[in-house]
Amino acid sequence: MPDSVLLATPFEQAAGAVQEWLDGPGAAIVARVKHPDRSRHFASWQMDLPHPVVGSQRVTLSLLRDFPASPPQIHLDARLCLTWPHVEESGRFCHGVEPEAGDYINPVQIVQSVLERLQDFWANTEKIAWISAEFQEESLSYWLRFCRLFQKYHGRLSPIETRVHYLSIQGVTEGQVASYFKESKQRPRCQMLVATLGKEEPNSLAHRHHWASGNLVRGDALFVPLSESAPWGPTDWPQTFETLCDLVASVSGDPQTVPSWIEGKAKEGKRRSSLLVILVQKNVCYGYQITVPVVPRLTAPQVIPISLDRVDPDWALARDQQLTSLHNRRQQRVLVLGCGSLGAPLAELLARAGIGELHLVDMELLEASNCSRHVLGADAIGQGKADALAKRLRLSVPGLSVTGLPATAAAYVSGKCKPGDYDLILDCTGEAAVRSMLARYRVVALGGCPVVHAWMEPFCSAAHVVLVGQDHEWPVYDPTDKVNVGQWMSNTRIKLPACGSGFHPYGAADAWQSAGFAAQRVLAVLDNQATPSTIWSWIRSKGFFDSLGVQVKVSPLVPSSTNPLDSIQVSRNFEDVLGEK
Structure with a gap:
């Protein structure tokens, strides 16, 4: 038998082409490293580059084992981190060159691109203005490196995790701190701040x-807003208590702002170890933890720069974008009737979109069979759907006010609701009795506020969202047949051996797709209360209906595509469909 031939992998072929180039024509500018780290690199080369400011520097070019899926790496002297931008603690140069599909065919091309980027960077590092501008542009990234290096060099421990709930401020403002320490025989360290x-x-x-x-x-915090135009880079960041006080004084106009604040907290008898100064520029928070000596004024307080993760709704839900819309949504209160496979994901989508307050009404308990298509899982079996969903959302979504109410829709609306309580009623029960009840209680209990009915047809073959505005009423005889696109000739509900128990077969992907469709329309209504009464429908293709194996007569609205994955979305005028005001 012929000997087996080991073929070079695509990675090995690409690296081989680069090695041939750099060891050949490129040998005039680079020299091969004799003993590279073979576990990570195919090969490495070094070159010495002159620089008028920092002197001659040795630069290393390396090909990783998965080159060209990963671009070539450039490493400089690690001490250049925070002296020059785009240099990490390890000395790796962030060149910003991304791999492309053609790199497998011409791998030399990406190496040339990286070297060209290095050449431009090298020239720019002679310009102080360029260095400052680059640090300012990505100040948070460099701040994280500054914190790590400061703590490493000074041997000081920062909190392992930090969170800050920030609100826009105009001047120096006091806040509060909670720190959590685990008991340990070793040096205690804050686990969470x-x-x-x-x-x-x-x-x-x-x-x-x-x-x-x-x-x-x-403990206590002092929030200090910095001007957006204030220089903010490694050379501007305080490294001592005195320079921190000077920076705060430049904002407040009082050199004693920080010392007086610390002294005031000491007089109040508060723990001096939980003091934090938070500098804020462009809504980004930069923290300094202050440790006051046991004997006052014996030595200067120590400072530790720390990174802070914002967790307030403005950042967590919108990343500080389109805040007018978010703040409007946070003033909205929505009643959700039904927390099943449609209502539960719909409620979660509304919460994550910034709706400020949700009241969730559902009498049912979560069962094991619900896990396949409900946002709740096995850990909530036996719990009330409304309560369990409220707990999940309260835990997950910053700033949300949510209440779970174990009740039937009829009992809650008739017994608890008053005009003005809600900005919108969202009915996800899919029950004719609930739709009819809401029509009758619309004025007396709801004050005419918008009502949205959302339901799915059998097999999740279509989903409908019906907005009933102030100028219309949902007919009490519940004409869903005028809205639905399927006329089902047989009973599609699978019965269970229990009184009145059964279900329609579909999965989470179906229900949650319907929830996403409905959530977009509900949010549009909440964002624009003048939205006219409308019927929105998501309708799957004729091919999907044909694949069900049941007798069904479909509406002309059903798209004729034979592909069961196709679907359409349509909007219909309320009066055109239902023929009523």
């Missing part, structure tokens, strides 16, 4: 989101 502004209490916030673990130490 939470800082807040305004009415938000940090310990309550930490418990709400399950961040609190360990012994609580309360």
